Amino acid sequence: MATEPLRALAVAPAPAAGAVRLDLDxxxxxxIRRLGATRVAEHLPPGLRAGAFDDHGWLRREDLLGAATLDLLTAAVASQAGCDDPRLTGTLLLEGYAWQLAAPALGLLLAAGRLPDIDPATLYxxxxxxxxxxxxxxxxGRFATLEDDPEAGHPDATTFADDHALLAWFRRALVRHLEPVVEAVAPRARRGRRALWRSVEDCCSGAMTWIGDELGDGDGARARAGLLLGVEEPLGDPPCxxxxxxxxxxxxxxxRIGCCQSFRAPGGALCPTCPRARVRG
Incomplete structure (x- = not known):
């Protein structure tokens, strides 16, 4: 339904702001290569990369938040879901973006101990x-890591003493990145901001337990999820x-802490761990 307009977005010139040339080492x-060698990579954006790029079609967060672009993205979500209920399309739009923002970054942490910079000025x-x-x-090319990382002295590295501090850095970066997205989506979704932040929390906890299990350390990943979530608002609900x-x-x-609204789609039902199902039960 929205294929042609979205294709038009994808021919925008390759941006250069904030991009630097990085060697493969x-x-x-x-x-990224270490994560790419795992099964997790099959479910993440296939074009994950670091540094400058020469091809076209790259967009920053701000490019996605204009009313016309949000209309196109919402129509694409509605087409895939077979439903144009704004509570569903808005929630799925936010969860889709939050997942693609958080899951690759958390995958890099769990696979290689490094968290990429997700500053919206330099993430495309x-x-x-x-x-x-x-x-x-x-x-x-900036990244955060622990002080015992062999690359802790790299000019692009920001180092922290422990996982608490490392994940606090990422949590605040994630909130800064997503705050304008939540603000833009909330009136379209006709849902409260707290409900939408719960969707973000679900994306993070879901990504960490899935990636951790795939990499063979689910318990460790779930422990780290407890350092990322449930500490401060707006990501203040502990993972369960x-x-x-x-x-x-x-x-x-x-x-799940929040409801993804998928039950509103034709033939849809409550997810097995949906809080709505627990309330009804």
Missing amino acids: HPLNRA VRLADDGRVEALAYAS FEVIGEDPGAPVVRR
Whole structure:
């Protein structure tokens, strides 16, 4: 439904603001290759990269928040969902962006111990025809890591003593990046801002438990989720995980804090861990 207008967005000139040339041995590029060698990469933007780029179609957060562009993205979400209820399309639009912002960054942390800079001035995305993020670029090359990282002395590194401080840095960067997105989406979604921030929390906790399990350290990832979330507003709800079943090795899943509204789509239903389902039960 929105394919042609979105394709028009994708021919914008390649931007240069904040982008620097990075060699393949840059610590962030090595972290991206390490993540790319795992199964997690199959479910992340295939065009994940760091540094400057020469191809076209890259957009920054501010390019996505204009009314006309949000109209196109909302129409694309409605087409995929088969439903134009604004509570559903607005929530899915926010969750889609929040997931593509948080999951690759948290994947780099869990796979390589480094968090990329997600400053909206130097983070670029490229959209597929259906509005999905098909590529993501950390154009500055800056990253955060622990003091014991062998690359802690790199000029692009910001170092922290422990995971508490490292994840506090990322939490605040995530909030700064997403605050204008939540503000733009809330009136369109006809939902409260607190409800939308809960969707962001669900994206983060869901990404961490899934990526951690895929990389073989789910318990460690879930412990880190507890350092990222439930500490301060607007991401102040502690993550909640539960074991499904009683057998040894039964999977651990994230219990949603907010509702994704998917039950509003034709044939939709409440997610198994939806808070609405718990209230009804």
